[in-house]
Amino acid sequence: MIIGGHLSTKEGFGKLPEIAVGIGFNTYQFFSKNQMQWKSKPIDDKSAQEHIKNMEKFNIIKPAIHASYLLNLGSPEDSKREQSYSAFLDEILRAEKLGVEILIFHPGAHMGSGTKKALDNIIENMNRAIEETKELKVKLTVENTAGQGTVVGSTVEELQYIKDGIHTKARIGFCIDTCHAFQAGYNLNEKYNEVFDEFVSSLGKDMIVAFHLNDSKPPFNKHLDRHEMLGKGHLSKEFFVNLLTDPRWKDVPLYLETPEGEEGYPKDLDFIRKLGIKI
Template structure:
């Protein structure tokens, strides 16, 4: 079964809450934090309802989940107190991950700040040696995440990831988390040459190192080094490429985790698109949403066809306009999905549907006509 899910919250009842939320989206995998991602405050692992959560996972058909390390960990820092905090806190997070019986903890490798990349790579490798050496009682793998290249972060190329791994003595417990938005923004052409990118990864790192895949579309063209996620199909990568990633034979069996942003006009009522994204990528939209949903997506195809609007070209044209024309962006900063939603609302197409429901149908429309054939 395709292991695909989303990043979900552990609020309220911890792992049980996360399992129930993930199930609402139709997830067969998911990713969590063991506590807040921006601080070191942690509740005892027992308070996360681990036993109840695992029972819910089993009932929902979820075999594998992933933990994400807190963002405050920076093994690349030259500041001794920041570095030591990163080492100590990551060791504790690994033990918490082990207690939850999770294999992979995803880690942003770190940033070199006021030094240089060579320093950062060595510093991160030194930190990983400390962390792994101090947690040798566990089987948890640290999945180094590929990064987009913003600021001074390390991991923006396969070469940097490979260099870190080569410098770590205990690297048998290092894996890699491949993020589609990040590698796209770092300059890897997964849209036109996905096979070539994976072959390059295999040559430099080895596909056997892959432990997790993060699925995200991007608000920016390849090589932009920005790291700004957008729902599947509404960015520069597009649904077809993400779908090829999910079903690529070289990536079979890995957990695929959506980190796409919640959307909506009102920040208080924004909702994720996980449910429709998962169904589209799994290919069970009709089963998940029903025949009426497909009919309404067909209505969208007819509506936009009358305007001679091609979904893929429209998305790229809007992002290009927002990127290159400051005056136009100031006059109308709406992103592609927002503009499409407004067109649907102004036409009075689906007056009884909620904003979330309309956006679900727009995401399905962005996936293309083939959806209706394969549904």
């Protein structure tokens, strides 16, 4: 199993591998910059090299960067969309510099302009970013959403629409957040096989490159993005067993984003072990 959690970078990028292994992880996710600010401080060569060196030293598999929460590639406002595009491009270059190939981002929100317009804007900007970073390997990884407000990308149809619009499919992937999927109306408790068969047949198994492993604080289908500690929310034990023993996801990294963060991850790992699953 490839499992990690979202980690803070307060001790520097180079420390992340050691912190992850200390918790019992073999991967992790992080922000390469303050996720609530547009500006970013350039990454110096030394700390990038240290990160890459320590990833190898600690045998880290498939780490990910989560992009800024401010990005909205689907915004109907030209200036907001351009600002998002520049920040997105910066995120791709930072990921490449840090040796990270999975860049997870929220597709965006239509802000009243309608879902199709937003999806078309997202596709256009993803194609543009891929074109502008042709020589890079970073995968632009779209995260499914809970469908709160005017946010797009909560249904498999919308995610497939994005996939279909991308010219270079080798440069994209999808990250399935289990809390978001459940909140968006996919009943992972009752219909595990049906739901994942649908995701796989619409997106392709190899397009699913990551999971956000979160329990759901609200009950089913409320379109609310509120994570809970594993075992403390509305997702069932059976669901976690199904997901964590599904051979299709053996090599797909799972990142925890549970509310207690680094303090709470040992409890999440314990929950998994108590299901009888070896980590």
